[in-house]
Amino acid sequence: MSPGSVVALAGGVGAARFLDGLTRVLAPERIFIISNTADDAEIHGLHISPDLDTVTYTLSGLADPKRGWGILGDSFRCLEALARLGADTWFQLGDQDLATHLYRTRRLRQGAKLSAITAEITAALGVHSRIVPMSDDRVRTRICTPTGELEFQTYFVKRRARDKVVSVRFEGASEATPAPGVLETIAGAQAIILCPSNPFISIGPILGIRGIRESLRSKRDRVAAISPIVGGRALKGPAADMMKSMRLRPAAIEVARLYADFVGTFVLDQVDQKQAAAVEKLGIRPVVTNTVMRGLRERKSLARVIVRELGIGS
Amino acid sequence: MSPGSVVALAGGVGAARFLDGLTRVLAPERIFIISNTADDAEIHGLHISPDLDTVTYTLSGLADPKRGWGILGDSFRCLEALARLGADTWFQLGDQDLATHLYRTRRLRQGAKLSAITAEITAALGVHSRIVPMSDDRVRTRICTPTGELEFQTYFVKRRARDKVVSVRFEGASEATPAPGVLETIAGAQAIILCPSNPFISIGPILGIRGIRESLRSKRDRVAAISPIVGGRALKGPAADMMKSMRLRPAAIEVARLYADFVGTFVLDQVDQKQAAAVEKLGIRPVVTNTVMRGLRERKSLARVIVRELGIGS
Numbered sequence: 101m102s103p104g105s106v107v108a109l110a111g112g113v114g115a116a117r118f119l120d121g122l123t124r125v126l127a128p129e130r131i132f133i134i135s136n137t138a139d140d141a142e143i144h145g146l147h148i149s150p151d152l153d154t155v156t157y158t159l160s161g162l163a164d165p166k167r168g169w170g171i172l173g174d175s176f177r178c179l180e181a182l183a184r185l186g187a188d189t190w191f192q193l194g195d196q197d198l199a200t201h202l203y204r205t206r207r208l209r210q211g212a213k214l215s216a217i218t219a220e221i222t223a224a225l226g227v228h229s230r231i232v233p234m235s236d237d238r239v240r241t242r243i244c245t246p247t248g249e250l251e252f253q254t255y256f257v258k259r260r261a262r263d264k265v266v267s268v269r270f271e272g273a274s275e276a277t278p279a280p281g282v283l284e285t286i287a288g289a290q291a292i293i294l295c296p297s298n299p300f301i302s303i304g305p306i307l308g309i310r311g312i313r314e315s316l317r318s319k320r321d322r323v324a325a326i327s328p329i330v331g332g333r334a335l336k337g338p339a340a341d342m343m344k345s346m347r348l349r350p351a352a353i354e355v356a357r358l359y360a361d362f363v364g365t366f367v368l369d370q371v372d373q374k375q376a377a378a379v380e381k382l383g384i385r386p387v388v389t390n391t392v393m394r395g396l397r398e399r400k401s402l403a404r405v406i407v408r409e410l411g412i413g414s
Numbered sequence: 415m416s417p418g419s420v421v422a423l424a425g426g427v428g429a430a431r432f433l434d435g436l437t438r439v440l441a442p443e444r445i446f447i448i449s450n451t452a453d454d455a456e457i458h459g460l461h462i463s464p465d466l467d468t469v470t471y472t473l474s475g476l477a478d479p480k481r482g483w484g485i486l487g488d489s490f491r492c493l494e495a496l497a498r499l500g501a502d503t504w505f506q507l508g509d510q511d512l513a514t515h516l517y518r519t520r521r522l523r524q525g526a527k528l529s530a531i532t533a534e535i536t537a538a539l540g541v542h543s544r545i546v547p548m549s550d551d552r553v554r555t556r557i558c559t560p561t562g563e564l565e566f567q568t569y570f571v572k573r574r575a576r577d578k579v580v581s582v583r584f585e586g587a588s589e590a591t592p593a594p595g596v597l598e599t600i601a602g603a604q605a606i607i608l609c610p611s612n613p614f615i616s617i618g619p620i621l622g623i624r625g626i627r628e629s630l631r632s633k634r635d636r637v638a639a640i641s642p643i644v645g646g647r648a649l650k651g652p653a654a655d656m657m658k659s660m661r662l663r664p665a666a667i668e669v670a671r672l673y674a675d676f677v678g679t680f681v682l683d684q685v686d687q688k689q690a691a692a693v694e695k696l697g698i699r700p701v702v703t704n705t706v707m708r709g710l711r712e713r714k715s716l717a718r719v720i721v722r723e724l725g726i727g728s
Contacts, residue, residue: 144516144517144520145516145519145520145523146516171495174491175489175491175509177488177489177491177508177509177510178492178509178510178512178513178516179513180510180513181485181509181510181511181512181513181514182513182516182517184513184538184539185513185514185517185534185535185538185539186534186538187513187516187517194491195489195491195492195495195509195512196491196492196494196495197495198492198495198509198512199492199493199494199495199496199498199499199501200495200499202458202459202460202492202496202501203458203496203499203501205459206458206459209459220499220500221499224498224499224500225498225499
């Protein structure tokens with residue numbers, strides 16, 4: 101039997117790092133990445149898809165590995181000139197990065213679907229894995245804070261995630277349908293991996309699209325999740341703070357609990373190995389390994405552990 | 415009496431050069447510039463107004479004086495990245511220049527008028543003269559060639575003005591109304607100057623907007639035009655070739671003839687002084703001077719001649 105597809109559910113930087121390793125350990129053509137698009141935004145009239153782009157730039161080798169977003173060595177001449185015109189410039193947009201947004205926005209206005217446009221962009225940039233938005237429909241994360249609701253990028257970038265998060269909702273999620281190929285590929289996949297991304301704002305919206313959580317449930321023993329919480333802290337981003345303000349303990353076990361209905365394997369960092377027993381009590385097989393990916397070596401070795409544990413090597 | 419307004423009808427590079435001189439010779443606040451917008455275009459989904467921008471960048475000191483368009487020292491990182499995505503990149507767009515188009519396009523989509531947006535941009539860039547699009551309505555130059563009709567920028571930039579021009583039409587001109595203030599300012603102006611711009615594709619569209627030509631006619635003795643044709647050639651652009659392919663002799667006198675119903679003073683270059691008598695026969699007062707503006711000194715001295723001849727000094 102030829103090796104089957106491996107599906108990954110992905111947010112931004114944490115996912116991109118793990119996928120950078122995975123695509124070097126498995127044939128990248130086998131990997132089908134479902135990207136969160138609930139933190140997409142309209143900035144300067146352009147359609148920005150931060151998570152799609154972070155994964156695309158990483159897998160095409162264009163990413164800025166230090167910064168986590170954008171293109172390595174990009175300049176900000178356009179943004180500086182926008183500031184001169186009095187425009188709001190709290191959302192950083194590099195000059196090369198802008199080309200992606202211009203291309204995407206124009207194609208959307210021409211009536212093309214986000215999934216088709218993403219295929220065009222990834223092909224042009226030489227990405228060999230499939231990267232697919234969770235849905236071609238508009239879904240937008242709204243952050244409820246004690247003083248009112250915020251658009252996601254306003255909460256995350258403009259206000260630097262400093263507001264207390266009461267709850268999160270995904271506008272449009274209940275009417276959205278999965279992008280073409282998503283359910284079919286999950287159904288036929290050899291394995292499904294939840295990247296170490298924020299469970300609320302990165303994985304949460306994907307799970308909120310009609311049919312996706314159900315399709316994962318029916319494949320539970322092939323679904324693995326990597327904890328984004330290590331030693332009580334998020335590897336990247338506001339996940340731990342969000343858990344706290346939603347009265348959850350910021351711990352790997354709590355993430356496992358959120359996924360217990362559809363995840364068969366849960367990967368915890370070695371610093372959290374005491375939580376393995378609690379994971380097992382949820383009926384989930386724990387795998388303890390190093391999950392902190394400082395460099396390419398760690399990215400690849402985490403990928404190798406997952407590949408071995410799920411038995412999906414070629 | 416305080417010195418009155420001076421209206422200028424302007425195309426692109428030739429107009430910008432002359433206005434650079436004029437705004438240094440007269441108080442820039444007196445100058446009201448009506449810009450051609452019939453060569454506006456949608457490129458990468460952005461609304462580009464080449465003539466508005468050329469004049470704005472020149473008067474704000476940002477222009478690239480050699481190239482004639484765009485911003486001095488601008489980079490082209492975004493355009494290079496667009497090329498990498500497979501987009502058509504025959505229309506050069508600098509990174510700083512892009513900010514203007516992004517700003518304008520977003521404001522238009524928000525429902526703002528082009529005249530209001532232009533006021534915002536020119537204020538932000540420190541321009542002290544008023545720059546106003548001829549109309550807030552959409553007017554588009556179409557170039558009829560022996561093999562079919564071309565959009566203006568396709569003819570001018572993509573195909574480098576190499577097609578024979580059978581005729582020119584301005585789509586939307588007959589329904590377009592002048593931008594706010596245009597007719598009122600012409601009516602009250604101390605003088606109106608036609609910059610040395612292409613009579614067909616730069617000045618022609620402005621004259622085609624309802625009421626403008628008539629308002630100039632009623633001020634004929636205060637209207638002056640500077641010939642864009644010197645020694646049978648255009649100072650810049652395809653004016654001479656256009657005249658030839660429309661079976662007109664490329665000569666200053668032929669430009670004067672096109673304007674005879676509303677121009678009282680016609681400024682010819684000294685190399686064309688033999689045509690002064692023919693201009694006079696049209697009932698137009700000829701003024702012969704150097705009109706070739708190689709540097710700032712020539713720009714200012716041409717402006718001084720006009721100011722003196724029209725008696726509009728402060």
